[in-house]
Amino acid sequence: MTQEAHAQPPISTIAVIGAGTMGLAIARLFASTGRSVRVYDARIADLPEFPGIEACSDLPSCLAGADIIFEAISEQLSAKQALLRQIQELVGPVPVASNTSTFRPGQLAEGLVHPEAILVAHFFHPADIVPLVELVPHATTASSALTLTRSLIAEAGKVVVSLNREVDGFIANRLQAALIREAVWLLRQGIASAEEIDAAVVHGIGPRWALAGPFEVMDRGGLNIWQAVTERLFPLLSVEASAPKEILVHVERGELGAKSGQGFYAYDAHSASPMSRLGAVLLAASTPVPSKDPAPTEFRSA
Numbered sequence: 553m554t555q556e557a558h559a560q561p562p563i564s565t566i567a568v569i570g571a572g573t574m575g576l577a578i579a580r581l582f583a584s585t586g587r588s589v590r591v592y593d594a595r596i597a598d599l600p601e602f603p604g605i606e607a608c609s610d611l612p613s614c615l616a617g618a619d620i621i622f623e624a625i626s627e628q629l630s631a632k633q634a635l636l637r638q639i640q641e642l643v644g645p646v647p648v649a650s651n652t653s654t655f656r657p658g659q660l661a662e663g664l665v666h667p668e669a670i671l672v673a674h675f676f677h678p679a680d681i682v683p684l685v686e687l688v689p690h691a692t693t694a695s696s697a698l699t700l701t702r703s704l705i706a707e708a709g710k711v712v713v714s715l716n717r718e719v720d721g722f723i724a725n726r727l728q729a730a731l732i733r734e735a736v737w738l739l740r741q742g743i744a745s746a747e748e749i750d751a752a753v754v755h756g757i758g759p760r761w762a763l764a765g766p767f768e769v770m771d772r773g774g775l776n777i778w779q780a781v782t783e784r785l786f787p788l789l790s791v792e793a794s795a796p797k798e799i800l801v802h803v804e805r806g807e808l809g810a811k812s813g814q815g816f817y818a819y820d821a822h823s824a825s826p827m828s829r830l831g832a833v834l835l836a837a838s839t840p841v842p843s844k845d846p847a848p849t850e851f852r853s854a
C-alpha cells in the first residue's frame with residue numbers, strides 16, 4: 553500500500569523556501585490543513601498573502617523553530633547545495649525535503665555536515681491538486697526524517713509513493729519520458745500527426761491509467777497477452793538516447809510551447825489549459841460509481 557495511517561506528526565512550524573509556482577502551492581496545501589507555515593523567497597516583495605502563511609523577510613527568521621523545511625527554489629544544483637549548507641549552518645539537522653525534479657537527494661546532500669537530514673519530496677504541478685508526492689531517500693537519509701515527511705504529507709491528503717532508493721527521474725518522470733520518447737518516434741516516422749497521437753493518449757490509455765497502473769493493467773489484460781505484446785514490440789520500440797530533434801527545432805526558434813504561444817501547437821490567451829479541468833477529473837476518478845450490476849465490464853484489451 554502507498555498510504556499508511558499515521559499519528560499526528562509532532563510539528564509546530566513548517567518552513568518553505570522558494571515561493572514560486574511549487575513553493576506557494578506547497579505552502580497553501582499545508583496552511584489549508586491548519587499547519588503554521590512560513591515562507592521565504594529571494595523575491596520577498598512579490599509574495600501574495602494567504603491565510604495561515606507568514607512571509608519572512610530573511611532566511612534565519614523563516615527557519616527559526618521550524619520542525620521541517622520544504623525547499624522549492626529554482627532548479628540549479630549549485631544554488632540548492634548552497635542553500636542547504638546555509639540551512640544547516642543556521643538550524644543543523646532539521647529535515648529538509650527538496651522538491652527538485654531532476655537532482656537525486658544524494659547529489660543535494662554532497663558535502664553537507666548532516667546529509668541524513670536530506671530527502672526529496674517531489675510534488676507535481678499543480679501541487680495543491682495533483683495527489684502524488686514521490687518520497688526519495690538517499691543512502692544515508694535518516695528514517696526519522698522520512699517518517700516525519702511522509703506522515704505530514706499524507707495528513708495533507710496526498711498519496712505518498714516511497715522509493716526504496718534514489719534514481720534519476722524518480723518513478724513518474726521516467727514513465728512519462730518513456731511515453732514521450734515513443735510518441736516522438738511515431739511522429740518522426742509519419743505514422744500519425746501530433747493531434748492523433750495525443751488523442752490516442754487522452755481518449756485511450758490515459759483514462760485507463762488514471763484508474764490502474766501498468767502492473768494492474770497487465771494483470772487485467774492477461775499476462776499471456778502481455779508476454780506476447782512485449783516479446784513482439786519491445787525490440788521495435790525507440791531507444792533514442794538524446795533530446796529529440798523534434799523538440800530541439802522548436803526550442804532553437806524560441807518556441808517553448810504554451811508559455812511562448814507556439815510549440816507543437818499554437819496557443820493564444822484563450823487556449824484553456826487541460827490543467828483547469830484537472831481537479832474535476834481527479835475528483836470524478838476517485839469517486840466510486842454506484843452500480844446495480846454485480847460487476848462492471850472490465851477492460852481486457854492490451
Ligand SMILES: NC(=O)c1ccc[n+]([C@@H]2O[C@H](COP(=O)([O-])OP(=O)(O)OC[C@H]3O[C@@H](n4cnc5c(N)ncnc54)[C@H](O)[C@@H]3O)[C@@H](O)[C@H]2O)c1
Nearest residue numbers: 570571572573574593594595624625626627651652653677
Ligand atoms: N513547475 C513545475 O511543474 C515543477 C514540478 C515539480 C517540481 N518542480 C521543482 O520545484 C522547484 C521550484 O520550481 P518552480 O516551478 O516553483 O520554480 P519558480 O521559478 O516558479 O520558483 C522558484 C522560486 O525560488 C526563488 N529562489 C531562487 N533562489 C532562491 C534562494 N536561494 N532563496 C530563496 N528563494 C530563491 C525564486 O525567487 C522563485 O520565486 C524546482 O526544483 C523545480 O524543478 C517544479
